[in-house]
Amino acid sequence: MLVTALLSGLVLGGTYALVAMGLTLQYGIARIMNLAYGEVVIAAAFLAYTLFTAWGISPVAGLLIAAPAGFALGYVIYGVMMRPLVARAWDKASLEIDSILATFGLLFVIQGVLLVVFGANFTSYSYLNVAVNVLGTTLAANRLLAFVLAAVFAGGLYLLLTRTLWGTALRAVSVAPGSAPLVGIDVDRAARMAFALGGALAAAGGVVISMYQTFTATSGVVFTMKALIVVIMGGVGNILGALSAGLILGVVETFVATYLDPGLTLAATYAIFLVVLLWRPSGLFGRIAR
Amino acid sequence: MLEVSNLSLHYGRHIALHQLSLKVGKGETVVILGANGAGKSSLLKSIAGLTKPDAGALISFDKRVITGTPAHDVLEAGIALVPEGRGVFGDLTVEENLALGAYAKRARQGARDRQDFVYSLFSKLRDRRSQYVNTMSGGEQQMVAIGRALMSKPDLLMLDEPSLGLAPVVVGELFASLARIKAAGLALLIVEQNVKMTLSIADRGYLAEAGRITGEGTAQALMSDAAVQRAFLGAAN
Numbered sequence: 331m332l333v334t335a336l337l338s339g340l341v342l343g344g345t346y347a348l349v350a351m352g353l354t355l356q357y358g359i360a361r362i363m364n365l366a367y368g369e370v371v372i373a374a375a376f377l378a379y380t381l382f383t384a385w386g387i388s389p390v391a392g393l394l395i396a397a398p399a400g401f402a403l404g405y406v407i408y409g410v411m412m413r414p415l416v417a418r419a420w421d422k423a424s425l426e427i428d429s430i431l432a433t434f435g436l437l438f439v440i441q442g443v444l445l446v447v448f449g450a451n452f453t454s455y456s457y458l459n460v461a462v463n464v465l466g467t468t469l470a471a472n473r474l475l476a477f478v479l480a481a482v483f484a485g486g487l488y489l490l491l492t493r494t495l496w497g498t499a500l501r502a503v504s505v506a507p508g509s510a511p512l513v514g515i516d517v518d519r520a521a522r523m524a525f526a527l528g529g530a531l532a533a534a535g536g537v538v539i540s541m542y543q544t545f546t547a548t549s550g551v552v553f554t555m556k557a558l559i560v561v562i563m564g565g566v567g568n569i570l571g572a573l574s575a576g577l578i579l580g581v582v583e584t585f586v587a588t589y590l591d592p593g594l595t596l597a598a599t600y601a602i603f604l605v606v607l608l609w610r611p612s613g614l615f616g617r618i619a620r
Numbered sequence: 621m622l623e624v625s626n627l628s629l630h631y632g633r634h635i636a637l638h639q640l641s642l643k644v645g646k647g648e649t650v651v652i653l654g655a656n657g658a659g660k661s662s663l664l665k666s667i668a669g670l671t672k673p674d675a676g677a678l679i680s681f682d683k684r685v686i687t688g689t690p691a692h693d694v695l696e697a698g699i700a701l702v703p704e705g706r707g708v709f710g711d712l713t714v715e716e717n718l719a720l721g722a723y724a725k726r727a728r729q730g731a732r733d734r735q736d737f738v739y740s741l742f743s744k745l746r747d748r749r750s751q752y753v754n755t756m757s758g759g760e761q762q763m764v765a766i767g768r769a770l771m772s773k774p775d776l777l778m779l780d781e782p783s784l785g786l787a788p789v790v791v792g793e794l795f796a797s798l799a800r801i802k803a804a805g806l807a808l809l810i811v812e813q814n815v816k817m818t819l820s821i822a823d824r825g826y827l828a829e830a831g832r833i834t835g836e837g838t839a840q841a842l843m844s845d846a847a848v849q850r851a852f853l854g855a856a857n
């Protein structure tokens with residue numbers, strides 16, 4: 331029971347972490363608070379669903395389509411919608427307000443399209459739905475795969491940001507945007523890349539979620555909220571922070587649902603959030619782009 | 621090499637720079653002296669592309685017009701700025717700061733040699749290369765800022781009050797390093813309050829006052845100039 335709950339919690343937490351890493355890039359580097367983030371997650375879930383049910387393309391192959399598509403979508407959205415806001419923003423706070431308003435609108439546009447195309451029903455498909463033995467307990471293979479994929483993406487992103495000059499430049503923009511031009515970094519371009527990379531991670535998260543969870547055209551907001559909680563808990567812009575915070579949140583939610591009451595899951599989520607916000611407003615691990 | 625003419629700049633209704641002109645020759649060390657608020661930082665920022673000057677200004681570097689060019693492209697043209705307050709990436713390590721210094725396309729080649737030069741100039745940085753910069757002293761952070769600027773392979777290095785807030789002994793080391801950078805062939809444009817030390821390594825200087833250039837001369841002439849002595853060198857009467 332305990333091991334089962336822990337494993338389910340880690341799987342869920344891995345997904346939260348994966349989804350949150352994209353948001354932490356968009357918020358921490360591009361400084362855009364993207365309320366439509368969860369809609370991109372759900373759009374990718376529907377994409378994976380369609381690829382699988384209509385053409386028999388496995389979600390793992392679907393990732394190779396969804397992630398670049400998410401990148402392209404983020405790239406275009408930044409260029410068309412966000413750049414004008416960035417250009418006219420007086421400071422960080424005014425950009426935050428403008429981006430919240432603009433992406434709030436975008437949320438309903440994407441959601442509306444999804445509702446028209448896919449309807450409001452709960453959607454899921456059956457992929458790798460076989461039990462495998464892990465640490466003496468059983469776990470659906472699709473969940474195990476979801477966890478592995480989350481780990482691969484997290485590891486890849488971490489290496490990209492810390493071991494390459496390009497990634498180091500993105501972190502430099504995150505910690506000191508005013509100084510970045512002094513070393514020849516085009517901050518606008520870096521922000522656009524970070525936003526697009528966030529879109530790719532949102533899409534990857536959506537595909538992974540669709541492998542083992544039921545979703546609807548309107549469930550995007552749940553993922554935006556949870557990703558936001560994880561981002562704040564982990565420290566804005568902090569990749570390892572998002573990873574740890576995502577895992578913590580997944581495990582806590584699963585334990586509360588298993589041992590207390592499934593109805594208390596959301597309450598527990600927000601309780602953690604409030605505690606962090608009140609005691610460690612810069613996150614459990616600080617606002618350090620490491 | 622650097623030619624600035626008719627440079628004006630205003631913040632709202634406040635005029636910070638007024639039709640200012642100056643030159644820096646190849647490999648020359650030029651100092652700008654002036655009281656707080658004279659517009660020295662605004663001048664360096666305008667050259668670096670961090671602020672947009674009023675229409676009519678002409679800034680050219682190596683015969684190339686760079687007026688209105690964004691800061692990251694000015695760096696590519698060969699001008700690096702060590703700003704007032706240093707502008708280091710405090711949450712990154714020394715090594716990461718230096719690596720980012722070579723982020724510009726012009727700087728990718730030969731980055732290793734330049735890093736060796738920086739480490740030979742500031743040997744402390746070599747020992748501290750994995751330290752986070754915001755945990756370092758002011759003098760060490762200034763070394764990081766200068767080292768990072770050198771990594772971009774500049775032809776002209778601009779420094780905005782590099783000795784500000786540093787202990788006297790550290791200031792001495794700083795100017796010794798600047799002399800070595802000058803000896804390596806770079807042109808330097810230095811804004812300083814520490815007039816005596818700066819004039820001792822400078823070739824030429826300008827006096828700035830309320831957004832205008834009010835005087836210029838060789839370093840030697842400025843050193844013995846009565847007005848300069850009164851204003852900056854603390855001479856009696």
Ligand SMILES: Nc1ncnc2c1ncn2[C@@H]1O[C@H](COP(=O)(O)OP(=O)(O)O)[C@@H](O)[C@H]1O
Nearest residue numbers: 631634636654655656657658659660661662663
């Ligand atoms: N961002 C700004 N907004 C408004 N006024 C400014 C700004 N930066 C500088 N100033 C004003 O412009 C004048 C010149 O400032 P500055 O270039 O920093 O002088 P210095 O570096 O010689 O001390 C000062 O009066 C200062 O108050």
Ligand SMILES: [Mg+2]
Nearest residue numbers: 660661662704
């Ligand atoms: Mg100044």
